[in-house]
Amino acid sequence: MKTKLLIGALALAGAGAASAQTLDTVRARGVLNCGVSTGVAGFSYIDADGEWDGFDVAVCRAVAAAIFDDPSAVEFTPTTGATRFEALNSGEVDMLSRNTTWTFSRDVDLRLEFVGVNYYDGQGFMVPASLGVTSAMELDGATVCIQTGTTTELNLADFFRANNMSYEPVPIETNAEAQQRYLANACDVYTTDVSGLAATRSTFEDPSAHVILPEIISKEPLGPVVREDDPAWVNLVRWVFQGLIIAEEKGVTSENVAELASAPTDDPETNRLLGTEGAFGEMLNLTNDFMVRAISAVGNYGEIFEAHIGVDTPVGLERGLNALYTDGGILYAPPFR
Amino acid sequence: MAAAPPHVAYVAERFYDDEAPPPSTVGFTAWLRENLFSSPLNSALTVISVTLLALYLPGLFQWAVTHSVWNASSLRECRAIMDASFGEGVRGACWAVINERFMQLIYGFYPSALRWRPNIAFVLLLIAMIPVLFETMRSLLWIAGGGLAIKAATTVVSLAQGDGFGPLQSPTTYFMVGALVLAYFFGGREHRRKWLILSALFPVIAYFLLWGGAFGLDRVPSSRFGGFLLTMIIGVTGIAASLPIGIALALGRRSDMVFIRSISVMFIEFIRGVPLITLLFVASTLLNYFLPPGTEFDLILRVLIMVTLFASAYMAEVVRGGLAALPKGQYEAADAMGLTYWQSMRLIILPQALKISIPGIVNTFIGLFKDTTLVAVIGLLDPLGLTNPIRADSNWNGIVWELYGFIGFVFFLFCWGMSQYSMFLERKLRAGDRR
Structure with a gap:
């Protein structure tokens, strides 16, 4: 009990320490600090050039691209199962993208916020x-x-x-x-x-x-996690991530995104997503074309999946549950409006 | 002397040549008898060991050498090459993973254009170590010469592949040539003090070389450090800093001053009572809660402090053992001569106590060097920590023995080198006991 109180007090202190204005801190620092796992095949690994790559890593790169227009403006911190939440809560990393299961106690007791599910595992x-x-x-x-x-x-x-x-x-x-x-x-x-x-x-x-x-x-719903003390930052990471799923739904890929974003299309939601209609990026304190940058950097959800863990890769996973709801899966992003 | 005895049975009339010793006591046979078959138990052990070696060595040799693959871009390609060249299903070592990831295992994520900086820091480390470890700079001639020979060899390979003189034209080469010349002309015993100044300055020089940020050197953030570079930084700093701190703590623990003694005891007992992993966790995560928000307190620096403190506590106890082993007469004799406390420590007590403690000190050094792999637990990518993300690359997923074998081999070289030096030092210092 005593230890629990101590941890609680520490968490509160940490919350105070790391609190709000994450986006400003990240901007001032010039890089996003992203916690990843120390190595899971297809999800996060180091390639021959010493660069982090993988399905989980791509989410960090998408967020960095949305903020800085530079998918390489990420400092990756490898975290283990034991250090991941401490690293996040203490402010050492701005977000976690490492196969972490969304559970009640993590969401509520550890004061974390899961911004979505990027892989339904079991x-x-x-x-x-x-x-x-x-x-x-x-x-x-x-x-x-x-x-x-x-x-x-x-x-x-x-x-x-x-x-x-x-x-x-x-x-x-x-x-x-x-x-x-x-x-x-x-x-x-x-x-x-x-x-x-x-x-x-x-x-x-x-x-x-x-x-x-x-x-x-x-059920093992895995997803990116942020601290819950900065709602603006939660929203930013959530909607960059959900935007990747919506992009797949709307057929926006890294190849056609520039073309689709050059002028308003016939599909209003695509226009909102790509910033040719409305001012959604500004609500997140970004520019309206933030998703254009994210998508052109890493592709939409489906592209990321196929590139790192899909059937054509050695990992060879079927989309299964992780297909869009329109394709028989349960991937369902809230509407972008 | 009186006359010869009246009756003598036999008198040798000349000197006989020495007879050859029995064949069973000289040469190879004697060595065998003495070392391998000296008793029934030893004979049985020898036979068993030889049988085991005969059973397994050929297989190991085949796996590691004859059936190994050095050039491939993935484990699948490795297997395909083995199938094609050694026969279907024959498996050997896929050293291609070491070949591809060698630089990563050595430097971590250090920018490749700046890797001459850790190289020079490493050569400087050797140069700075020599005056501390030996009395002359003679060994530097060998080290710099060897380094240049390796450089020359890689240049020959590069010339053969038509890549030109690339490897030879690097800052490291010029540096080694310079060191070689200096060591040749100023390597004598009389110049040792000047070299020791370099040793004292080395930590500062190494810091600016590795991290940069001044003198026109680009800043390299700590997150780019990894591999054996990280092992060396943590190991060398811990080793170099823990000995003086440990000696101070050991003296403090035997001090008559209550305050100093209790501080030393508390520090030593607290650190020894806590596992290193706990200290590393404190360094990596817990410390953040207590620091003001936005403080950038370098993770490697935090780990360095913790590892040094940890090793110091152990070192203190080793040195205390040496201090306790000295006869009381030595202390009293020093006092009787009217030496001050520091004079008696420096001139009488410590030289003897440290000599006694050498095996224990080197033991702690080796333990510390191997403990550096624990930083993988807090997400610093030392060589052992790098194996995970490398094996997670789908090209190399499934590889195990090659990576761990290579890392184990390098660690063995370092630890073996340290233990060899400790034995050399013991032999050298034992001269005084042979009187």
Whole structure:
């Protein structure tokens, strides 16, 4: 209890310290400080030139482009699962874009604001195809490789208990260790988020020898996070991110954005998005064409997805739930008006 | 002397040549017997070890050398090359990842156009270390000569590829030539003091070389630091600063002055009671809450302070062990000669106490150097921290042994070098005990 009070007091102090006017601070600094993960295949990684790249990284670049017209005006701070919220709350980073699950306690208790969901994930199972298993219901008595101390561990226990099945856990620390153990047949099943399973499978010598079972046993909506003490900044990050989804819905891509933005089109929402109609950017304290800059820098949501984790990449994820609501997914951005 | 004894059974009439020792006590056989087969247990261990080596070494050699791939742009390409050249399904090391990411592992994100600055800082570090570690600058001749030889070799490669004299025309080369000439003419014992001035100035020079921001050098923000550059910065600073602070703390803990003693005890016991990771977390996140908003307190600097404090506390206890091991007579003799406290410490006590503590001190140094990898936990990208984002690149996802093996090898070289030096120093200082 005492520690909780202490942390609360610290959080309050931090809130006071880092409070409001984030945009002014960022402008004065000249770069956006963005917290990313220390490396998740397809989501955030370092390329051969030493530049950060990936699905999560692109969101930071979009925000930087919207503010500075320069997607490289970002200082990336690699954060671990343990340091991410401290880094955000203490003001060390202006936003987090690192596969973070939106949960009640994070939203409410940690005083964070999730600006949307950039990837709907869920926990799944991978097994060698040679086992002949086609459903997670057939996994009774299996040995399962599971990362300790994560929510996946709890989800796994719940799932097996609810279905009256038993399992033998093989505790592991990291995804890299899991790959080795799983390939060495130390466990029959590997369970983690489906995106992680797909990324792991893509690195195997023979990916087709392993199947990801259809059951998804948890909800893991991952999204960019900011502090909730600066509503103006929350709105800015939220609408740059939602704008990327709307851009896909409206067919605005990095290739045609310049052309569409040169003159008002027949579609009013596209015009509002690209600043040829209304004064929406000014409400965010930006210029009206902020989305033009963001989209031309990183592309719309669909382009980002395909470039980093889509079916044509080694990670090879289907759009699935992450397709637009018009394409059978649940990606649904509020209207831009 | 009286006359010869009346009866003598045998008298040697000449000097006999020495007989050769029995074959089992000289040469290779003797070495084998003495070192490998001296007892049944040793013999059994030898046989088991040799069998294990014979079983695994060829496979390791095949994996690391004969079946390895050095040029590829992704793990998939590596595997394809192995399939094509060594046969379907034969797997070796994909060193191509080290080849592609070598500069990243060494310099982190340091701008490539400015990498001569860390290079010069590194050469300067060696130059600054030599007068501290050795009595003459002779070793500098070897180091600078070796460095130039490597440069020449890369130039030959570059010429062969038609890239011209690029590698040779760098600030580092001119610098090494200069150092070589200086060391040749002014490397003697009598000039050591002048070189020591350079050693004392090195931290300032290195700071401006690495971070820039003055003397026309571009500013490089701390976030660009990574890889072994970061390891070296943290390791060297920690090592260099923790020894003097540790000695001060050890003396403070044995002081008669209550205030100084209790401060030293509290500091040492507090730091030793807290894991390094906790201190690093405090440095990286908690400190921000207490600083006024907008304060830019460099993360690397914060980590440096914490690592140094941590190592100092351990160093203090090692040195205290050396102080306690000295016979009381030494202290009393120093007092009896009328030396002041600082004179007796500097001339009598510390030289002996530190000599005793060498193994413990170097132990702490090596531990500290390896502990620098813990900064990965707070998101600083040291070599070990870099493995994650490198393996997250879809080109290299799935690679494990090559990266960790390479990093482990480099760490081994550094730590082995330190332990070799400590053994050299012990041998040199033991001269006094041989009387």
